[in-house]
Amino acid sequence: MPRMSMIEAIRDAMDVAMGRDDDVVVFGEDVGYFGGVFRCTQGLQQKYGKHRCFDTPISELGIVGTAIGMGAYGLKPCVEVQFADYVYPAYDQIVSEAARLRYRSNGQFTCPLVIRMPTGGGIFGGQTHSQSPEALFTHVAGLKTVVPSNPLDAKGLLIAAIEDPDPVIFLEPKRLYNGPFDGHHDRPVTAWSKHPLGEVPAGHYTVPLGKAEVRRAGADVTVLAYGTMVHVAEAAAADTGIDAEIVDLRTLVPYDLDTIAASVRKTGRCVVVHEATLTSGFGAELSALVQETCFYHLEAPVGRVAGWDTPYPHAQEWDYFPGPARVGRALAEAMEA
Amino acid sequence: MPRMSMIEAIRDAMDVAMGRDDDVVVFGEDVGYFGGVFRCTQGLQQKYGKHRCFDTPISELGIVGTAIGMGAYGLKPCVEVQFADYVYPAYDQIVSEAARLRYRSNGQFTCPLVIRMPTGGGIFGGQTHSQSPEALFTHVAGLKTVVPSNPLDAKGLLIAAIEDPDPVIFLEPKRLYNGPFDGHHDRPVTAWSKHPLGEVPAGHYTVPLGKAEVRRAGADVTVLAYGTMVHVAEAAAADTGIDAEIVDLRTLVPYDLDTIAASVRKTGRCVVVHEATLTSGFGAELSALVQETCFYHLEAPVGRVAGWDTPYPHAQEWDYFPGPARVGRALAEAMEA
Amino acid sequence: MTDAAPLRFHVPEPEFRPGDTPDFSQVAIPKAGSVRRPEVDADPEAIRDLAFSIIRVLNRNGEAVGPWAGLLSDEELATGLRDMMLLRTFDKRMLMAQRQGKTSFYMQHMGEEAVSAAFRKALMPGDMNFPTYRQAGLLIAGGYPMVEMMNQIYSNEADPLKGRQLPVLYSSRDYGFFSLSGNLGTQFVQAVGWAMASAIKGDSKIAVGWIGDGSTAESDFHAALVFASTYKAPVVLNIVNNQWAISTYQGIARGGSGTFAARGLGFGIPALRVDGNDYLAVHAVAKWAAERARRNLGPTLIEHVTYRVGAHSTSDDPSAYRPKAESDAWPLGDPVLRLKNHLIARELWSEERHKQAEAEILDTVIAAQKEAESHGTLHSGGRPSARDMFEGVFAEMPAHLRRQRQDAGV
Amino acid sequence: MTDAAPLRFHVPEPEFRPGDTPDFSQVAIPKAGSVRRPEVDADPEAIRDLAFSIIRVLNRNGEAVGPWAGLLSDEELATGLRDMMLLRTFDKRMLMAQRQGKTSFYMQHMGEEAVSAAFRKALMPGDMNFPTYRQAGLLIAGGYPMVEMMNQIYSNEADPLKGRQLPVLYSSRDYGFFSLSGNLGTQFVQAVGWAMASAIKGDSKIAVGWIGDGSTAESDFHAALVFASTYKAPVVLNIVNNQWAISTYQGIARGGSGTFAARGLGFGIPALRVDGNDYLAVHAVAKWAAERARRNLGPTLIEHVTYRVGAHSTSDDPSAYRPKAESDAWPLGDPVLRLKNHLIARELWSEERHKQAEAEILDTVIAAQKEAESHGTLHSGGRPSARDMFEGVFAEMPAHLRRQRQDAGV
């Protein structure tokens, strides 16, 4: 099986989708000739032509707004916002337009749009290259929100997202692009080529939207995580020796309540983890859902580990980033409670 | 004591603030000559001049963006976004700029800005005159978010917001502008002049940001609500006869955890209510907070009643709006659990 | 070198406010027929004067004159008149229905009927409009059934949008009318995207964007011009300058620029101003711009100069911010009257036939209204179900929404 | 009348890509001194040609010629040269520091030094710049201590921004330098708001907005022009056209318009293009525009024509998208060399003094660097505390943040 980094897997997903369907077009800032600042679209313009993969002016509003028009025409745009931190200029088009087009037109017009964005911290990117804005999308009816944690999923989820008839926010944890990252920033980085989830089948396959995956089975406590935090949670389990069951949500909305509830009912304890700021983060929804569905199984309060409620700092990156030590403490607390 | 509608109270707050401080300026779409589509700024241009209260082009980005520049200069802008549904074009300026200016400049530049917006449903306004986007602000570090439920609070909170040195999102439940609304849409409307909270002191006073108020003391179950839903909760308590303790949050961030926790520890049960869509709404944060702080006092899962996860419909307004019947059912469920 | 004088804050003001006597005699209105008609492939720089003039065809005597005249047959002209009369009657009836509580809200076109009704006739099947709420003439002139519009306005059981949308926020893919948004401006850049898609596919269909004078201040306007300019998108971008936003006159959005059309010049986009109350002029300019788009010559920006005679919407009362007589003083006249006079001048029409047509049209509209009302109105009779409210958020209903529908008991 | 040919999708391309031999001989560069200098209160329409030309002062022989020359004293010119040399040396050292891992990121100014260094000299105390990341010349020429800049770049214990910001995202209220954002464009409309505030208060200070060619596509650019135009704000709006965004050449943002300056014309805002590699020209145009603002004549849009010689940032490799030799072929030369030659031509300077100055400047920068490094660099030595991370989100720390700080154990 080919081994791919997450960048290669994402590129391959677009390649496969463009190869199968002429209506798939890819565009964004620097994605055409250059192939994207993270090189996720490298080679696509050469292969499919400038009319299927092209550079745009620096206007996230324009990128998403024109993509919505293209979707209404019948194309399937898969656009890149250079960093998730730069999605806000397009927020109105996403929330007021993409998310509601099918509903408000009673299906006459639809919006089969994918918005890819690098998300999350861990690269000393400061306030504007580190944010995790997923909760600003999960609150919006009509959007699906996906966060892969590895190359295998990334490719399958991205193909599924492109084939999905509705708008999908596709957040790519940039700290995972070149290798898994478990939050031990002081240890050498290993590449995806050494990781089983870096084995990525060639050609077409999908990972269905809305299905979580148990990444590590465990008896003691359920960890709900996605993206980079899946790896951090694994490290925390290893570091603490706590037998955590780690659920990789993969899709935040629609969420996979069956998998979540089954795990928590089994373990009786739950810790939710994300990089985004704590207050009103998606972790709040998960915590609320868990206690609504598993109240009588819970032996401890649902814990949350998240980014602090501050802008993402530069120098204090590792004080901010919810690493394995913090997650480990939360697991221990859940066990003690 | 003068009796005022919520519109009058809000107008009076701006009048008082402008009268005391020359640096307070008020602007937005139609707010100058005309006095705002809801008439909240009526008379201010006449009284304070065109340079202190003026009309703007239809650009929410421009309104908030220029206001941030004015705040950096040293003014205290209090701007209106015509409906909260139209705030998204300004979202980038709010999230990336207003919320982070103090932090990123280490206090060299600050953003003493108030953004007033009519929020919520109940007026057959359809998708774009009915939204409750508070959770899109509560997740953003650096913003305060306020939702008054009556004229007395509205005036005091708005003066406090204008005097606050940081950006405040001030959401005005438009269904409450002219009178309390308890969700019984089929009953005649009473005016604020008949309600004790329509008694509004003249002149300057503040209601502190970050302090909740117990609107109705009760022993059975705590209801956490804000804005219109405070009145709906009161109706639900009356309709069901359940002795609910109704906490009017008034400020969502910073939230008043002491008041919340004290009430839930007393009642052992909690229902959270808001108009906004359920998933990832601010109710999720409240539910998470309650179970984190009161886990061992809870006798039933924290319930949530909220808008459905659909765009706000026109014809089905009363199927969508979380009225007293739905809140009452949730209270009953909390009691049965 | 610097002036010691303190800075001053400048806020533009309309010339006339309630109580003033409006007088537009200073407004320069070029004579009908006086503005040249360049080739469609003219260099934008060479025709920049057209962004500061007004293309007009119908003169005071009801004659069609000049290089932009002569495109429409007698029958097409008669149809145009009928379309505008239909729209005006439709508006009247729906305004009344709103006042009777049969719906929550309405927005009329009074004075602006020619803009959308005439433009529509320059389009081909498959072209797509991205309209605002004040271009229902696109539907009427495109033959969309009035009863469907009414069903939408009434949010009744036959509402094609299932009660989900505010009245007048129509949608009809089949009639080239993109789903209306309540958010100003968003459609303008979407139109450009649709046009780009058509070009990407080597198709021949073009897109048409619509925006109000006030809404040109929104960001989407800029993005539309940037993308249209860069990719030479086959799109016609229309600004309907009806002199007012809500209470705000056009000078607040326009600022120091002479016209809205001038905005296009900063992007190398040919820009024309047209008499929006002149059915023939609008149609001729629309044809010209549509041909440019179809011939791969790229976008055109058109400013339609017109006047919003009625209130902004049923929630508005213009007497609070402008003189009552302002619309009478407005120098471009009534589009219906002007086309009527043209037809009479050409002896294709008469006062009697007009009266007769008015009566017939009223009957038609009333008949449609009766039919629509048989399906219910907002607060009585047949209505969309609460179940409909949960449908169509996604192609397939996700589990959490199914649970919510169940909770709702519907 | 319609053409049966299918539509085509047009994507602009730069003339030269890696492997090509760049040749800019077709680019029209007006002779130095050839563009007139209008009165500051000239009608924007009457000077629209200035948006399509390039104002230049220094000719090939190093002489200052034409109506825009003669504003700077010998001493000011020497200072100008020193400022630019300082900036260039600063850049070199910080680039090296970044490569040595002493910080995470850096952005240099190579080739664009004149733009911000010269502009700064046209401002008065109290005026406020709203810059992008490529105008550190405003700080250098304004006398801001280099060591403070370095402390910020190193995120060390003396960092005035407490480690919170990415390197080069400076902030200095006292030096008229608004807090830099990592989000492109946002500052442009804020500059207009600041200027409006100054006018509202009857103050005399003006604001200066800065934006890159690529970033003019952002919505903030439009909002800035709309509000500046409407309220005649006392603001100078600068577009730094350095030919490239990241990998995207300026034609992608500019589209069908001849220049970026032309954008201003659509708003009735006077627009000028200036040779951004000509210290004297930038300064003269800046003075002209600042005087307009101070005299209540409203905003001016300036396009600075320059070239980004270096990589976009330390994360970028331009050899992947443009010919290596392109910067050499760029016809406007090196701003440092051109001012140096001017001073030499006027016998105010010599090669020897230049070498000497280079050495002195390098010493100064190294001394500052040593001092800064004594306070730490990103990964070693003194650093801002984790406690600092929790401060300053609000004026007063709310309870939930206090709890979080406690959780963090700091």
Ligand SMILES: Cc1ncc(C[n+]2csc(CCOP(=O)(O)OP(=O)(O)O)c2C)c(N)n1
């Ligand atoms: C984003 C947004 N902001 C504000 C509004 C409220 N609003 C509705 S119509 C209107 C005026 C629009 O004026 P104009 O663009 O001139 O269109 P007209 O009504 O004159 O056709 C305003 C401010 C809105 N619908 N959307």
Ligand SMILES: Cc1ncc(C[n+]2csc(CCOP(=O)(O)OP(=O)(O)O)c2C)c(N)n1
């Ligand atoms: C809103 C936003 N979108 C995208 C980016 C990523 N980005 C950073 S710099 C840059 C290019 C800017 O080009 P230009 O405006 O020409 O400025 P220059 O770097 O040439 O000075 C891009 C796309 C960003 N910082 N902010």
Ligand SMILES: [Mg+2]
């Ligand atoms: Mg208008």
Ligand SMILES: [Mg+2]
């Ligand atoms: Mg550039």
